[in-house]
Amino acid sequence: MKIVFGSDHAGFALRRILSSRAIDQGHTVSEVGARDEQPYDYPDAAAEVARRVQAVGVDFGVLICGTGIGMAIAANRFKGVRAANVWNEHTARMAREHNHANVLCLGGRLIAPDEALKIFDAFLAEPESKEARHARRVDKMDMLGDAGEAAVASKS
Ligand code: RB5
Numbered sequence: 013m014k015i016v017f018g019s020d021h022a023g024f025a026l027r028r029i030l031s032s033r034a035i036d037q038g039h040t041v042s043e044v045g046a047r048d049e050q051p052y053d054y055p056d057a058a059a060e061v062a063r064r065v066q067a068v069g070v071d072f073g074v075l076i077c078g079t080g081i082g083m084a085i086a087a088n089r090f091k092g093v094r095a096a097n098v099w100n101e102h103t104a105r106m107a108r109e110h111n112h113a114n115v116l117c118l119g120g121r122l123i124a125p126d127e128a129l130k131i132f133d134a135f136l137a138e139p140e141s142k143e144a145r146h147a148r149r150v151d152k153m154d155m156l157g158d159a160g161e162a163a164v165a166s167k168s
Contacts, residue, residue, distance in 0.1 A: 016074070023045075078120060078122075098116060
């Protein structure tokens with residue numbers, strides 16, 4: 013798979029751990045954002061990862077800041093990007109299965125590396141549910157914004 017990783021300074025250490033794991037697993041990895049632990053603005057990395065996920069060819073994005081919150085808020089402003097701030101294996105699986113998340117957000121100051129590795133593996137392994145109710149809800153999410161609210165309302 014092609015995976016793009018991004019982080020600010022607070023997520024830098026965990027980003028390197030997860031990207032190394034992804035390389036070891038044979039994935040094609042690229043990294044954006046902080047080059048070290050010097051202050052770096054998380055929206056810049058979120059935007060770069062979101063644009064690459066929007067473009068054809070990237071399977072998943074992974075965004076790490078201190079809490080995962082800023083990254084998720086920023087990335088979800090990009091149409092077609094479904095960024096989930098996840099804190100354990102269960103929420104990682106649910107984000108993929110029910111929400112068809114294509115960007116995993118993590119809090120580098122909140123989640124221990126061992127747990128983050130398990131979360132990462134769970135996120136990558138879980139397929140999107142093809143059940144109609146989940147597909148319909150994801151379609152509605154992707155129509156929100158712009159003129160999308162009217163289209164969503166018309167489907168209710
Ligand atoms: C940086 O101090 C921190 O605000 C950032 O990493 C992130 O947690 C924001 O959501």
